[in-house]
Amino acid sequence: MGLIVKNLSVTYGGEPVLEDINFSLKEGDFLLVLGKNGAGKSTLLKAIVGEIPYSGMIKTFNHKIGYVAQKIPGTIRFPVTVEELVLAGTLKGKPKLSYSKEDREVAVEALKATNLLNKRKKLLGNLSGGELRRAFIARALAGKADLLLLDEPTSGLDQMSREELYQVLNTFFREDTIILMVTHDPKEIKILGNKVLHIDKKALYFGDKDGYLAGEERELGFECCPE
Amino acid sequence: MDLNVVQNSLLIALLLAIEGSLVGVFLLVRRYSLLADALAHFSLVGAALGVFFGFSSLLGGVFAALTGGVILEALRYKENAFTDANLALISAGGLSLALIIASLRGEVWQSLGQYLFGSILFAGEKELIWAVITFLGVLLFLMFYSRHLLLLSVDPAGAKSQGIKVRFNEFFLIILATIVVSFGIQAVGALLTGAFLVLPALIGIELARSFTGLIFWAVTVGLFMAVAGIIFTFFLNLPPGATIVATGVLIYILVVSGKKLGKRGN
Structure with missing residues (x-):
């Protein structure tokens, strides 16, 4: 392994x-x-x-690999909520008719881990730089990445957003x-x-x-x- | 006026409005909004050839648009983007070729007007069947792959790392757009089909608070545009494409100014 x-x-x-x-x-x-x-x-x-x-x-x-690229879009000009992005993290290559209960549970865990649960209905375009980064990390976590x-x-990111992100990483990081x-x-x-x-x-x-x-x-x- | 034709046309217009707005949403978020315009212009070549040689101009249009779509996809693969130059090349190339074919024979020239500006009374039963088939195709594909397309638009690198096939999804989206566009030009006309597809999505962006909301609003606005446009067409004897698109532009202006006023009020 x-x-x-x-x-x-x-x-x-x-x-x-x-x-x-x-x-x-x-x-x-x-x-x-x-x-x-x-x-x-x-x-x-x-x-x-x-x-x-x-x-x-x-x-x-x-x-299971979770990957967050260096370049993430600076502005997203169409309405997508944090939750919609994170749920999409559960997708694989296969077609999908609707998200299962398990998908939704994993997404909630990912939102909790990235401190975004109370912002899940917010639009990506209205997030701060740090929140947007964390939303993209939550998307990667929702694929049950290890x-x-x-x-x-x-x-x-500014210092405060950095520190929030360090916290998220240290929380996610396990044995x-x-x-x-x-x-x-x-x-x-x-x-x-x-x-x-x-x-x-x-x-x-x-x-x-x-x-x-x-x-x-x-x-x-x-x-x-x-x- | 043959009642069947009116009925068929209305039904096709409604089906077109729904599938057009759905495809339009994804073209817009994938930043392909000019693609519909280029394909519409290119499909004129097929329509003109159809009239010239006496085969179905609808099928001719579909075939030409597919050819245009494949050429564009090949160019995009080479350059990794739909460049303005590629789109202009297909768009202008198609329009000029269609005009040349049309000028060779009077009857083609006369019927070209219908394809440039659209006609709501074009439809027979064959067209209706085709419209239902494409409608189901769009619906099925988007039911299973809309979330993949959304993720590809927001986070392409992440989507790829999850095993989502970029080429497959984009290729199908373009094929569906192509077929919808070929139908669109019959009703709305080649000059305005792009706007017919993309306007509902543009208005949806202003109104929605989520991506699901965007799809809902785009389809609602698309249907409203089509119905309002057809009513104007019947009662005021105006060209359908122009009235449908003008209705959309009016809604867009109203929504945007309404939002501005609302913000000032707060």
């Missing part, structure tokens, strides 16, 4: 974006994926979701779940997660967070002064 990534490489138009990435996670791991812009952080998540072609091996076993992939979920979260905010390393993967096309560090923080100066030195 867990998540295994072996010899993962991705190329875009002949250019390597990820080269020979190896790591494995077990249940109870909360991995922070670090690296500068263009280091391949988002690409790594997209490969795990299966959105882009790659070479190498990715095994997610029986985990492998959560979050691509810079706190980008563009039987795996979270991969892309971030480029060094402060988040101290607040969230227990493992770190630092990449710049290749993996520069993979291991416990404590180990990474202990060698922080060396690692940050690497990031600040390439070549």
